[in-house]
Amino acid sequence: MTLSGDFAAAMVDLDGTMVDTLGDFVAALDGALDELGLPPVSPAVVSQLVGKGGEHLVRGALLAGGLDAHSADALADDALLRYRRHYDEVNGRYAKVYPGVAEGLQRLRDRGLRLACVTNKPTAPSRDLLRITGLNRHFDVVAGGDRFERLKPDPMPLLQTCAELGTEPARTLMIGDSLNDALAARAAGCPVVLVTYGFNHGRPVREVDADGYADSIDELAFA
Numbered sequence: 001m002t003l004s005g006d007f008a009a010a011m012v013d014l015d016g017t018m019v020d021t022l023g024d025f026v027a028a029l030d031g032a033l034d035e036l037g038l039p040p041v042s043p044a045v046v047s048q049l050v051g052k053g054g055e056h057l058v059r060g061a062l063l064a065g066g067l068d069a070h071s072a073d074a075l076a077d078d079a080l081l082r083y084r085r086h087y088d089e090v091n092g093r094y095a096k097v098y099p100g101v102a103e104g105l106q107r108l109r110d111r112g113l114r115l116a117c118v119t120n121k122p123t124a125p126s127r128d129l130l131r132i133t134g135l136n137r138h139f140d141v142v143a144g145g146d147r148f149e150r151l152k153p154d155p156m157p158l159l160q161t162c163a164e165l166g167t168e169p170a171r172t173l174m175i176g177d178s179l180n181d182a183l184a185a186r187a188a189g190c191p192v193v194l195v196t197y198g199f200n201h202g203r204p205v206r207e208v209d210a211d212g213y214a215d216s217i218d219e220l221a222f223a
């Protein structure tokens with residue numbers, strides 16, 4: 001797809017946009033659930049829970065495992081700690097970079113855009129995953145969810161990242177895979193393109209209001 005505008009930078013989401021991390025999420029959740037004596041959750045359920053941060057993922061997995069809301073809330077903090085420990089262990093093991101990502105990021109850089117990774121995943125595992133996949137060399141900034149008071153879909157992570165990049169939101173393209181990214185971008189005043197292969201909370205991504213949709217980051221062209 002072709003974008004028109006004078007872009008100074010791009011903010012790129014991580015899970016579902018650059019890297020298919022479903023296998024890592026499933027393995028880490030299963031490790032935590034097993035310690036708690038709970039059954040594993042299916043990848044299909046996990047894929048609908050990804051993108052809104054670890055708290056949302058773990059609570060959703062507990063509910064999907066049959067716990068009622070009260071029991072899920074009571075277990076949530078403990079389960080989250082176990083999940084994060086397992087995630088750090090498996091981070092990158094089952095992850096796959098989507099086709100066209102490395103090439104697409106290189107093309108954005110060749111156009112002179114500065115790049116930031118803006119994800120609801122915490123910063124440390126995000127940096128590790130970008131290093132493991134070799135994508136880290138493209139990024140000036142890696143902004144994980146723990147750096148901000150509020151996660152996407154709040155515009156705060158995008159606005160603060162634009163400030164760090166020194167770019168105006170209107171000239172900073174958001175590339176994401178979900179409603180979460182699109183809502184954050186709209187509220188921040190950033191143009192937004194959604195990739196068509198990601199998670200989007202289990203819903204068709206073209207239902208989401210965005211400036212465009214791309215089958216790969218490498219497909220992005222500029223007028």
Ligand SMILES: O=C(O)COP(=O)(O)O
Pocket residue numbers: 013014015016049050051052053054118119120121122
């Ligand atoms: O939910 C998460 O932990 C991360 O999701 P995101 O990289 O798509 O923001």
Ligand SMILES: [Mg+2]
Pocket residue numbers: 013014015016017051176177178198199
């Ligand atoms: Mg995502």
